[in-house]
Amino acid sequence: MTTQNTSGPLAGIKVLELGTLIAGPFCARMLAEFGAEVIKVESPDGGDPIRKWRVLKDGTSLWWSVQSRNKKSLTLNMKHAQGREIARKLALEADIIIENYRPGVLEKWELGYEQLKALDPSTIMVRLSGFGQTGPMKDLPGFGAIGESMGGLRYVSGHADRPPVRVGVSIGDSVAALHGVIGAMMALRQRDATGGKRKGEGQMVDVALYESVFNLMESLVPEFDHAGVVRERTGGSLPGIVPxxxxxxxxxxxxxxxxxxxxxxxxxxxxxxxxxxxxxxxxxxxxxxxxxxxxxxxxxxxxxxxxxxxxxxxxxxxxxxxxxxIYSVRDMMTDPQFLARDMFEQHQFADGTPVKLPAISPKLSATPGHTRWLGPTLGQHNDEVLQSLGYSAEAIAAMKQDGVL
Incomplete structure (x- = not known):
């Protein structure tokens, strides 16, 4: 009989999340689901904008409860020197740093990859952006919708006689996040194989949204290069594969x-x-x-x-x-296959209201993922995180007074 490890396969791994909305936070979410300690840095002024996206409960997005489950929320004013100092301390303690700002933002805060690597060569940083850290478009804003368009997905989605359509979820961001997770695990494996934390070889994982989408595009490139074929929209059918x-x-x-x-x-x-x-x-x-x-x-x-x-x-x-x-969410909630695979988790909000969340995938037989808590309130873990860095209660109170937190 297999022994269940309730702490998860990533127990002991510390992750610093510097980012908002979807790609970076989804990447960090998956690590948190499998046991990593994820500290999410948020602006004191409202926090991550996704807190207000789509359907809300008591002013907070229901999406937030999933996207930030198992994470610790720390508010830091990154315009304040002390806020940046705390972030730097956390970055140097972390096994993995995940960020999805525009290229150059972290460098202005002296938190860039090369700056941290100079202090700790084992630094692993996952950088998710619209167009990557290099190239003529690197400084442009790039959301998932742009990545889906540039990466080729939008062009082939929809019917031939109508404009391209989008998938009904933020697929570009989510695919980039999965590439970030894969890259983080490979970088962690390389670091551990070369000496581990502080001694091993760290690296930067450069994830571009458009390249993550492009990576899914099957035989698109050789079909065009060799045969001059441009794959077009074909509605619900799969072109060249019948029926x-x-x-x-x-x-x-x-x-x-x-x-x-x-x-x-x-x-x-x-x-x-x-x-x-x-x-x-x-x-x-x-x-x-x-x-x-x-x-x-x-x-x-x-x-x-x-x-x-x-x-x-x-x-x-x-x-x-x-x-x-073709299932709607209503179909999923009563489907025997979903239920047999325990694809829904029952939880409660702080006020006792029940809520179902999607269960964690993939399913590991010995060290499965777990939801330890729902998305935290803004700054919920300020005292805990700062005390772990050695700050006293008086120092934390002073930082709150000075607008650092």
Whole structure:
């Protein structure tokens, strides 16, 4: 039997988060979920703007409860010399520093990577920005939407006869955050292999939002370079891989059917009663099916017109054809697969109001992630963090009076 380690695989790792909104904080969130001590520095003047984004409870975003779970909130006025001094002390104590300011901001505060590395060569800094730390666009503001556009995702999203559309979440920021986590873990592995904290070899992890999106773009580059093909918008279908599309059932539900494997396609059309298509040599392989994409999609849609979502899924399940309903959050909350995998966690706000959060992914068998507390109130951990740095209660009170905190 595997022993559960409730402290998490990153217990003992200290992370300093210098950033706001999505990319940097999501990167730090994942480390916090798996046991790292994450100290999030916020402006005393309102804190991270995401505290006021989307749906609010008692003036604070519900998103905040997820994005900042397990983090410690420390308010610091970075315009104040003492605020920057405290941040520098924390940075030199941290195993990993995560920041998503524009390039150059940390350098002005004497908190840049090279400045900290000169004091501690084992410094690991994850820098997330729109366009990276170099290049002609490095100083420009770059949100996830810009990264999605420049990285190629927006161009191929939507229908051919309409303008490009966005994914309904901040996918560019989140993908960049995941690249930041991966980079941080690799840098930590390298540091530990070369001597560990204070003695090992640190490095900077330079994550650009547009490059993180670009990294997802499959065969886009060689298709253009070798064959001159510019991938275009194709709606719900997967270009060049047939059939893989979204169809509508008789009760108005949307269903995704991925019958693009050769054997899967044959099982699909037989389940639809289309023996003629199952025996058509033109349709045996994907390259042949691509030439008949419209005919195949029309045939599948005609079959879906005779089925409800439940009957279609039952037939396709029996035929071992990958298919699925397109879920709203309402569907997720009652779905047996989500429930069997414990994909929701029950918690309470400070006033006792219950709230469900998404569970932590990925699932580690021996050292899973845990939600120890929800997103903190602004400055909730000021005294704790500052006392750990050696500041007395009197010194902390004076800093509050002087506008440092």
């Amino acid at each position: 893989s599309n979204t169809y509508t059932t008789s009760d108005g539900e949307n269903i995704v059917i991925a019958g693009n494997g050769d054997a899967i396609f044959k099982r699909l059309v037989l389940a639809m009663g289309r023996i003629d298509m199952a025996g058509n040599p033109e349709l045996e392989r994907n390259d042949g099916r691509v030439r008949h994409t419209q005919m195949i999609d029309d045939a599948i849609q005609a079959w879906c017109d005779t089925q409800t979502i439940d009957s279609a899924l039952a037939v396709l399940k029996a035929a071992d054809v990958p298919a699925g309903k």
